[in-house]
Amino acid sequence: DSHVQYERVGADVTMKCGSMDWDAAVTWTANGTDIDESHLNGSYLILKNVGLSQSGQYFCYEGSSWHLKYQTNLRVGTPPKEPVLMCRSNNYPKGFYCSWHLPTPTYIPNFFNISVIHGTKDMVCEKDSPPKNRCHIKYLQLFSTVKYKVTLTVTNALGKNFTTLTFDEFAIVKPDPPESVVAKPVPNNPRRLEVSWQNPSSWPDPESFPLKFFLRYRPLILDQWQHVELSDGTSHTITDAYAGKEYIIQVAAKDSDIGTWSDWSVAVHATPWTEEPKHLTTEAQITETTSVSTSSFMAPPTTKICDKGAVVGSGAMAVCWTAGLVVAAYSVLFI
Amino acid sequence: GDSWGIFTFLCAALCNLPALPALNCSEELGAGQSIQQTYDLTRYLEHQLRTLAGTYLNYLGPPFNEPDFNPPRMARAERVPSATVDLDLWRGLTDNARLAANYRAYSRLLCYLRVLDGQVGTAELRHRLSHFCASLQGLVLSIGGVMSSLGYPLPAGPVGPPGPPGASAAPNDFLKKMDDFWLLKELQTWLWRSAKDFNRLKKKVPPAVVTLRLEARGF
Numbered sequence: 001d002s003h004v005q006y007e008r009v010g011a012d013v014t015m016k017c018g019s020m021d022w023d024a025a026v027t028w029t030a031n032g033t034d035i036d037e038s039h040l041n042g043s044y045l046i047l048k049n050v051g052l053s054q055s056g057q058y059f060c061y062e063g064s065s066w067h068l069k070y071q072t073n074l075r076v077g078t079p080p081k082e083p084v085l086m087c088r089s090n091n092y093p094k095g096f097y098c099s100w101h102l103p104t105p106t107y108i109p110n111f112f113n114i115s116v117i118h119g120t121k122d123m124v125c126e127k128d129s130p131p132k133n134r135c136h137i138k139y140l141q142l143f144s145t146v147k148y149k150v151t152l153t154v155t156n157a158l159g160k161n162f163t164t165l166t167f168d169e170f171a172i173v174k175p176d177p178p179e180s181v182v183a184k185p186v187p188n189n190p191r192r193l194e195v196s197w198q199n200p201s202s203w204p205d206p207e208s209f210p211l212k213f214f215l216r217y218r219p220l221i222l223d224q225w226q227h228v229e230l231s232d233g234t235s236h237t238i239t240d241a242y243a244g245k246e247y248i249i250q251v252a253a254k255d256s257d258i259g260t261w262s263d264w265s266v267a268v269h270a271t272p273w274t275e276e277p278k279h280l281t282t283e284a285q286i287t288e289t290t291s292v293s294t295s296s297f298m299a300p301p302t303t304k305i306c307d308k309g310a311v312v313g314s315g316a317m318a319v320c321w322t323a324g325l326v327v328a329a330y331s332v333l334f335i
Numbered sequence: 336g337d338s339w340g341i342f343t344f345l346c347a348a349l350c351n352l353p354a355l356p357a358l359n360c361s362e363e364l365g366a367g368q369s370i371q372q373t374y375d376l377t378r379y380l381e382h383q384l385r386t387l388a389g390t391y392l393n394y395l396g397p398p399f400n401e402p403d404f405n406p407p408r409m410a411r412a413e414r415v416p417s418a419t420v421d422l423d424l425w426r427g428l429t430d431n432a433r434l435a436a437n438y439r440a441y442s443r444l445l446c447y448l449r450v451l452d453g454q455v456g457t458a459e460l461r462h463r464l465s466h467f468c469a470s471l472q473g474l475v476l477s478i479g480g481v482m483s484s485l486g487y488p489l490p491a492g493p494v495g496p497p498g499p500p501g502a503s504a505a506p507n508d509f510l511k512k513m514d515d516f517w518l519l520k521e522l523q524t525w526l527w528r529s530a531k532d533f534n535r536l537k538k539k540v541p542p543a544v545v546t547l548r549l550e551a552r553g554f
Contacts, residue, residue: 093422119408142425143418143528145520147405166403170527208426208535257378257530 004073006108006157007050015045017060018070025063031056050076052107077108079159085152087165089173090202090262092209092255096172097136098125098165100152110156119146144169173259175211176200178234178251183270190243193217193270196235197251200262214252214261219245220269231256246271367540369484373477374533380470381526387463388519394460395512406513415447415521416440418528430539431487433532438478439490440525445471447518485540 007013017026022042028035039046047054060070081103089096098114114135116123125135148169153162178197186192195215199206210232216225219242230236241247250264392400416439428436445468452464479489 139422141419142422143420143524143531145417145419145517145524146408149405166405207538209531210534256534258527 004075006075006077008158009051009076009078010049013045013047013050013074014041015047015058015060015072015074016070017043017045020060020062020069026069027061027063027066029059029061030054050074052076055107075108075157077106077156077158078104080106080110080154080156080161082161083112083152083154083163085150085163085165087148087150087167087172089169089259090176090200091204092173092175092259093139093142094204095136095138097128097134098150098152099132099134101133102154106156106158108156108158110154113153113155115151115153117149117151118144123148125150139169142169170258173255175253175255175259175262176202177262177265178213178253179265181249181251181265181268183247183249183268185270185273186237187273190272190274191239191241193238193241193247193249193272194235195238195249195251195268197265198234200253203253210256211253212256214254215249216252216264217241217247217249219247221245241272243272244274367537369477369481370533370536370540373474373481374530374537376470376474376477377526377529377533380467380474381523381530383467383470384519384523384526387467388523390460390463391455391515391519394455394457395515399512399516404516406516408517409513415518416443417521418524420528430485430536431482433536434478434482434485434487435490437525437529437532438475438482441471441475441478442490444518444522444525445475448522451515451518481536 005013005015015028017024017028020026020043022044024043026040026043028040028045035045043060045058045060055074055076058072058074059068061067062069083100083102085098085100087096087098098116100112100114102110112133114125116125116137123137123140125137128134128136147166150165150167151162152164153160177200179200181195181197183193183195186194195217197213199211203209203211212232213230213234215228215230215236217238218225226240228236228238238247238249247270248267249270250267252264253262254260389400398404416436418440448464448468448471452461452468455461455464482489
């Protein structure tokens with residue numbers, strides 16, 4: 001007959017060859033390899049101080065006939081340590097989710113059971129799809145004075161353990177980081193960067209539950225971050241960037257009144273606008289031109305000055321046209 | 336007498352910017368400004384309460400000052416109006432109902448806090464409590480101001496001391512402390528809720544419109 005046998009790491013294991021007598025002649029195999037007689041005590045197999053590598057299929061055959069008399073699947077593992085449990089509301093006021101894991105593996109199957117108690121009421125935490133150690137709960141009431149108590153119990157063949165979390169509805173609110181963070185240079189402004197982002201898509205109701213934001217930025221060459229807190233709006237213009245330096249920028253979000261800050265968003269990089277260098281021509285080309293001053297007044301391609309994507313408002317367009325006209329006038333004068 | 340009081344209060348509430356003359360009730364201010372001020376007051380009070388509650392719970396001693404203290408809610412504690420509400424119901428509240436719930440809650444909470452003020456032992460606590468009560472009084476007035484500026488009647492009801500002392504007195508010292516614990520908890524929850532209530536009102540009330548319903552008050 002075959003079955004699974006669970007044993008603790010470090011334990012001494014004695015396997016009997018089914019109903020065979022102690023003094024019967026038998027051969028044991030482990031994962032297809034014959035086991036040396038030194039491990040046998042009569043027909044019993046003795047494994048001292050079992051290790052993880054000794055997990056596997058064990059077969060016991062009668063000596064002369066080679067009939068299979070016993071088989072077992074030995075799984076060596078450990079009882080569960082205290083599990084790590086975390087609960088968080090990233091979709092306030094809809095509800096919250098809890099997720100968990102074991103700090104160290106047990107090497108054998110574990111079963112998790114989660115219970116949520118709110119005052120005197122038992123609540124059901126809907127498990128997410130099997131692979132994830134996660135479940136979610138919908139709030140039935142808002143602004144509760146009574147705490148939630150979540151207990152996670154983990155059991156396996158060698159033992160059990162548990163952990164408990166007790167918290168107020170407000171304490172676990174933590175949004176996901178802002179999404180689609182974009183940083184762009186501002187034309188003709190060598191010290192500005194325009195940053196914009198969106199509310200995390202998991203936050204269900206930013207109208208009634210507005211978020212506030214925290215922006216941090218620094219040039220790649222420095223370690224010190226600069227911070228800006230914004231009570232609303234999903235964009236901000238940095239006005240003190242070092243000219244020509246590449247910046248790294250991140251944004252975090254928080255409910256405007258309760259809970260904690262989200263993790264930082266994905267970092268974006270941007271460099272402020274710089275004027276195009278005037279000495280692009282080589283030595284040879286400079287000596288060919290009839291008038292050095294003409295080339296220094298050559299207008300850079302108009303798209304650089306009037307980048308439609310970054311220009312805001314019709315007033316700026318008027319400036320572009322005027323600049324183009326002025327440059328054209330100068331060029332005509334110098335021909 | 337009463338109508339004049341309301342009228343001057345309205346003007347004071349709406350025209351409290353130092354730059355403007357006292358009776359220039361300009362339309363630009365409006366209910367939107369008062370809602371913002373009320374919101375700011377709730378945040379300030381929430382901040383004040385954290386210090387006050389810490390001090391008070393330490394005064395009550397263990398287990399009340401333990402962070403995990405999570406006692407079951409007993410029936411007698413229900414005399415304080417609860418902030419807890421069904422999500423859809425809360426969403427669907429009319430502006431009037433939303434404001435009225437806040438007004439009633441803080442009026443009652445203020446009463447109970449004042450009773451507490453008269454009973455506490457240490458001078459530091461008395462000082463903190465009376466300062467908090469003054470701020471809370473300001474919040475009640477502020478909510479009343481918003482309601483009046485929007486034309487809503489102030490909720491009627493017991494604004495005086497809560498009933499005969501004997502009826503609601505706790506039978507023993509421990510239960511009395513439990514009552515105090517729940518009072519502070521309910522107050523904290525209401526301040527959290529009010530921030531959300533006033534956020535919602537901010538969005539719904541157009542800031543530029545003010546209607547002084549003088550006609551309705553029989554001027």
